[in-house]
Amino acid sequence: MLVNYEVHRGIATITLDSPHNRNALSAQLRAELRDGLRQAIEDDAVRVVVLTHTGSVFCSGMDLKEAAGASAGDQGVNEFPAILEQIWTSPKPVVARLAGPARAGGVGIVAACDIAVAAHEATFAFSEVRIGVVPAVISVTVLPRLLPRAAHELFLTGEAFDAVKAVEYGLLNSSVPVDRLDDEVRRYTDMLALGAPSALAATKRMLQQPRSHELSQVFADMLKLSAQHFGGPEGQEGIAAFKEKRKPSWVPTD
Incomplete structure (x- = not known):
């Protein structure tokens, strides 16, 4: 299993658990993530969903080892838009919890969530142009979040930016010291649970x-x-x- 799922007091926690490849979006991880999201959405006992990770990296984006040698239109990632749509349209609020970096598709997942909280140490980058590809799919969730000037700068340069900047740009709701991360996530989930x-x-x-x-x-x-x-x-x-x-x-x- 590369994705863990548990429910406690109405909070479904979906954990990316593939630290050996920096929680890259491999075919197996994508399939298990879709299943976890579907389970949370369909469970009437679930009020809020938290999306988090093990290891030092939240999500490094697509698994480039699997994508190597793929032809145009056959990258094996056709279900990734469905994952972003699941998060974006989920009737239950989805909270992203990041203790470490996100890149490319991982940033798209963060942007799809309703609330995103990260430790100060987390960094972000749209690294696609630096490997010759376009951040097309993730733009659907990212562009509604980012300030327009920031979007042009970050998409075109691929430059990494920290969690404090991510709050300023609109990607994150909050950036806190890592030892306060769980308390900050709980603050949001407690508030969300008050809503009908x-x-x-x-x-x-x-x-x-x-x-x-x-x-x-x-x-x-x-x-x-x-x-x-x-x-x-x-x-x-x-x-x-x-x-x-x-x-x-x-x-x-x-």
């Missing part, structure tokens, strides 16, 4: 969907969405819990 499952899923979709250029249509769409959830079972439970000064039914209990 259907409301979280709908909010993710709202954040990602394109909007009409007609302002009146945007307000009409958002009014409809708001009314659906105010009048829905979660909205009514949340309002009742607020009035009764208690926790809503979806909040995990110790």
